[in-house]
Amino acid sequence: MRFGPRLLMALGAAASLLAACDSAPITGRSQMMLVSESEERQMGLQAYQQVLSKEALSHDAQVTALVDKIGRRIAAAAERPPGELWRAPRFRWEFKTVDNKEPNAFCLPGGKVVVYTGILPITRTEAGLAVVVGHEVAHALARHGAERMSDQMVAQVGATAAGVALAATVGGSNRRYVPMMMAALGAGATVGYLLPMSRAQESEADRIGLVLMALAGYDPREAIGVWERMRAANTGKHTAEWLSTHPADSTRLADIRHWLPEAMRYYRPRD
Template identity: 40%
Template sequence: MYIRIIIVVLLMLTLSTCATSPTGRSQLIFMPDDEVDAMGLQAFNNLKSEKPISNNRRVNQFVQCVATAITAEVGGNWEVIVFDDASLNAFALPGNKIGVHSGLVDLVDNQDQLASVIGHEVGHVLAKHSNERMSQKLGAQVGVSLIAAVAAPQTALGQTAVSLLGVGAQYGIIMPFSRLHESEADNIGVEIMAKAGFDPVESITLWRKMAQASQGGHPPEFLSTHPSHGTRIEDLQTLMPKAMELMRKAHAVGKKPDCVK
């Protein structure tokens, strides 16, 4: 039995696609994209049925405006939901699903700060980080089980499956993206927001606000598994010259988002 499992795993790894992330990093990914997308859809539907959804028209218009400008740069049809939740959190799932908590909307000062968070989360999806860590952590032999388990998030395997997608904190368990994934999503996200015409400098302001929000207590859920504030800010500052040039080019062709909080 064990020999058979080993053979299956080796065969899957041999046939797997050596993918390349948007930053040019080599990735080992063997789970089919359509199956990971199906998991993201199921997880998102679970959240919509279990968490209250905001009916604040102003908040929804603001979030939709920012998300539309961001996703226009990457293509595809994206579903965006604002959850009525005071925690500072946002996420994007395979299958083009974006969730934003109302608490995060309350924290940001402007469209650019929200764009930095949504761009970061979309960066995770574009780089297939969920698929990559599923492939790395669980192996080919449990892939099919995961796809079924995500429909039952209260089970042990279901919690693991959902956490691997990036929304594990919703079910009391977190299996965080690696710091490499987080830094890569920052890199991708700041470029996306700049290409959409948002001011990338505000991404630094946003993370400083997050750092202040985490002082004297538990860190915001969104930051609990992310790199240190100082490291993130230093990295973003390094990216600013290129990002500012991308923003100027976007403005030159008329991309000037006007999303009012």
């Protein structure tokens, strides 16, 4: 029995997609990964270097030390999963503070976390800042950057050609896909297939982040106050949830309250 080239391509793509399945920590959500961990780390590093070349790092020694301290504690928790809840990552963690009034923070693949000073009035305390850093470390732990890029690859080339695209895109040494990585992390996404997945990842990072900060000795109940203050700061800047890459504030708060008992099981206060 002979198969036509289109059918063979479709079968190859299906096999590639099935082979690329993974599961997210804590949630167990099925993930499609068409980007290897080494490619993800390399592209994340290049994107990180591009970001730092354009941003002004904070010269406040106290603030930068605090961000680094919190980051190291949470990263250490990520690297020592209790009961093999997830596979320990192999990242070279970095935590940088950028002098920018925008209330923002983000994580690039491979454990490169950037915190803007504009978020500090909202986080207020060390535990409050741990909420944000835990969320960003969770993005790295769950490999959301690679997953978003994989989604974008499929959206661009079509599912039936994904097997061919794999060999041409990921397997090669071409690094022109760094802009795609940046786009996959928030810029240029389109309503429809990509944005709902992004919202799912943001909610997932909230849940994983609560567990991570608890394991690091920070009270996960601080997340309620942080997101309430974030909601207040967003007053007058409302974006419909179905057009947003983040869950609506009311949805996020309800979910966090639901997940708190899970996180509290791992919480042991530290000095």
